[in-house]
Amino acid sequence: MPPTTEPPEDPGPPAIRFIGRFDERDTTGPICGWPGCRAIANFEGTTVSVKFKEQAIQYGPSVWEYSIDDGAWQTLPLADGPGDYTLASNLPQGKHKVEVYKVSEAQNGVTQFLGFDFHGGTLAPPPLHQKRKLEIVGDSDVAGFGYNGAITGSCLPGPDWAAALENYRLAWGERLSQKLNAEMNSTVFSGKGFYYNIWRPDLETIGVLYPRSNPEDPTSVFDLTKFTPDVVVVSIGGNDYNIGQPEDFGAAPLAGFTQKADEMTTMLRQNYPQAHIFLMAYAVLTDEYPPGRGRRTNVVTALTTVTQQHNAAGDSRVYYVAPSEAVASELTACDGHGGPEYHERIAVYMAEEIAKRTGWQ
Missing domain, CATH: 3.40.50.1110 (SGNH hydrolase)
Structure with a gap:
């Protein structure tokens, strides 16, 4: 008999994939202090921005990086307080991936993630977790x-x-x-x-x-x-x-x-x-x-x-x-x-x- 293979894993409904430790008590958006927090999404559209609310502490605010379609990482230094940051525009029509990554530590700043905006595009099922x-x-x-x-x-x-x-x-x-x-x-x-x-x-x-x-x-x-x-x-x-x-x-x-x-x-x-x-x-x-x-x-x-x-x-x-x-x-x-x-x-x-x-x- 031919070897059996496991069925592909179901990524579930459209959602943002969060990796790392987030404080999820505030329903308006999870809060990240530890370095290495990530938010990843698949989407269909041509433009994507991210909304953050930053609490700068000492020698901050926080610095994040972002990548589109697994491309080169770009630096995203935040401003204290709420902000809307455009990550990509004029993308080709079709499916894309966006990831943001906190590269600085908590003593410099703590960030609340308030969501991606796809500007008329649509959120897709997320990337799978690594095993x-x-x-x-x-x-x-x-x-x-x-x-x-x-x-x-x-x-x-x-x-x-x-x-x-x-x-x-x-x-x-x-x-x-x-x-x-x-x-x-x-x-x-x-x-x-x-x-x-x-x-x-x-x-x-x-x-x-x-x-x-x-x-x-x-x-x-x-x-x-x-x-x-x-x-x-x-x-x-x-x-x-x-x-x-x-x-x-x-x-x-x-x-x-x-x-x-x-x-x-x-x-x-x-x-x-x-x-x-x-x-x-x-x-x-x-x-x-x-x-x-x-x-x-x-x-x-x-x-x-x-x-x-x-x-x-x-x-x-x-x-x-x-x-x-x-x-x-x-x-x-x-x-x-x-x-x-x-x-x-x-x-x-x-x-x-x-x-x-x-x-x-």
């Missing part, structure tokens, strides 16, 4: 912090993490999702740690922010059943051992840091019983800076300890991974962060590590 699911939990290393500075050669204006300088879509998390053909959710926020944040008075560490649909809104709660990752990559730790701002009162105690890393891992396992969880000591960590803090050694020690404890308890789907230390030629983005070469190397490395454990090709 594989990936979640990235991280800080500036994966946020695309200062990425555009590596492209332009300038880290002005504003601080290194200003919205105009960063680009999450070009950082290693999005590159990894493309290599794995996986749909990605991101809980990424520069400056956060397990035990301490780089801004020491800020007590909202990554463990505090993780449950939120909008990291800037303590009342928001993300329904974790909405997205069940097959793979979670946790890339946190450098800020715990950096020199604190605006004043420094030392590095995180190793025992406390290890406990917080274990709490995050345990929480992920409780919510995602089958997920492969990768704890990463990322490549920019060194023991040379800050001097005397053993930043890389402490992070490696803590993450290997947590991994071994979970493995010993029978959880074989927790892994420790550590790409080789970055070299100076890779750290071309602002404030010593990774540029294009760095992000591509980490994405390749993680794709290989994930494939070893999951069998994904």
Whole structure:
């Protein structure tokens, strides 16, 4: 008998496909703070615009990018408040695809999506979800912090993490999702740690922010059943051992840091019983800076300890991974962060590590 094939998946009725964490409590439109939020639609028509309502925070407003028919990405810097942004006009008659992607972080701005306007055209059934699911939990290393500075050669204006300088879509998390053909959710926020944040008075560490649909809104709660990752990559730790701002009162105690890393891992396992969880000591960590803090050694020690404890308890789907230390030629983005070469190397490395454990090709 000939091999049977599964019937094609039904995309359902006309709708917009949302990817990433959105706060959906306001019925006028979902709100996006985390980087990597996306809205995608198929439509028939010749013109498309998007309506946003932006809440600029510090060194914002937010920056989004957009693509028409999977073509080149275009930058879409928002203005504070409501705005209507034309994305394409005079398209050929027929079917088209539009996608918008939030490339900046929540501390620069939070955006409410108020809808696409097809100007007489019609919304069509959406693109299908990808079957594989990936979640990235991280800080500036994966946020695309200062990425555009590596492209332009300038880290002005504003601080290194200003919205105009960063680009999450070009950082290693999005590159990894493309290599794995996986749909990605991101809980990424520069400056956060397990035990301490780089801004020491800020007590909202990554463990505090993780449950939120909008990291800037303590009342928001993300329904974790909405997205069940097959793979979670946790890339946190450098800020715990950096020199604190605006004043420094030392590095995180190793025992406390290890406990917080274990709490995050345990929480992920409780919510995602089958997920492969990768704890990463990322490549920019060194023991040379800050001097005397053993930043890389402490992070490696803590993450290997947590991994071994979970493995010993029978959880074989927790892994420790550590790409080789970055070299100076890779750290071309602002404030010593990774540029294009760095992000591509980490994405390749993680794709290989994930494939070893999951069998994904």
